[in-house]
Amino acid sequence: MSIDGNPAEIEYVVSTDDVWATTSARIRVNGPVSRTIDIEHRADGWWVNGTERTDLARCLDVDLGWTPATNVLPLRRHPLVAGQSMTTNAAWLRFPELDVVSSEQYYTRVAADRMRYESGEFSAELTVTDDDIVTTYGDDLWFAERIDRI
Numbered sequence: 485m486s487i488d489g490n491p492a493e494i495e496y497v498v499s500t501d502d503v504w505a506t507t508s509a510r511i512r513v514n515g516p517v518s519r520t521i522d523i524e525h526r527a528d529g530w531w532v533n534g535t536e537r538t539d540l541a542r543c544l545d546v547d548l549g550w551t552p553a554t555n556v557l558p559l560r561r562h563p564l565v566a567g568q569s570m571t572t573n574a575a576w577l578r579f580p581e582l583d584v585v586s587s588e589q590y591y592t593r594v595a596a597d598r599m600r601y602e603s604g605e606f607s608a609e610l611t612v613t614d615d616d617i618v619t620t621y622g623d624d625l626w627f628a629e630r631i632d633r634i
Contacts, residue, residue, distance in 0.1 A: 490516045494579075498546055498553075504560040506546040511577065519582060523575060530575055532584050540575045540586050547574035547587060552610065552618035555601065559616035564593035576603075 492515030499508045509523040523546055524531040530540035545557040558572040569592040576587035592600040599610040601621075608622035 492516075494550060496548060496551075498548070498557075500557060504557045505544045506557060506575070509546045509548070509577070511548070513582065521577065521582065521584075523577070523584065525575070532575075537575075537584065540584070542573040543575040543586055544572060545574040547576040547589070549577055549579040552621040555599075555610060555618050555621075556616055558589070558591065559599070559612070562591075563616075564591065564599075566593050566595055568593055 492513055494511065494513050496509060496511045498506060501507050506523075506525050508525065509521075511521040511523075513519045513521075522531075522533055525543070525546075528536075530537040530543060532540075544561070545554065547554045554574075558570065558574075562570045562572070564570060569590060572589050572591070574587045574589055575584050577584050587603050590600075590602040592602075594600050594609070597611055597613075599612055601608050601610050609620075610618050610622075611620040612618055
């Protein structure tokens with residue numbers, strides 16, 4: 485990854501409740517300038533770095549803009565069969581901006597192993613495993629994302 489042409493490393497942990505809705509995310513960007521972003525989804529709303537974010541009230545998930553790992557959250561919560569669609573809202577941490585905005589997202593299961601993802605003007609076909617872990621996102625191949633349930 486790079487920010488303004490400079491190499492950067494991103495470490496993150498996303499926690500969910502029993503129905504795969506985000507409870508928190510901690511993101512650490514290590515690069516020329518290091519930064520930590522803390523996102524919490526509590527009973528009283530969404531908080532980003534300690535500031536309440538009422539504009540995220542409709543969101544159930546966090547979406548980290550550089551990884552398809554967070555696409556698993558709505559897919560696990562709302563299993564779809566071929567031909568079915570769903571709409572969800574996510575607190576999207578954009579990259580490289582590193583700001584959080586509300587994002588309406590659409591998923592359509594095209595086949596057992598493929599999803600169509602759309603948000604705004606962006607769309608991509610996702611290839612998924614039997615348990616909805618994304619292995620390709622558009623033309624990008626993804627390996628070894630670690631998704632643990634603790």
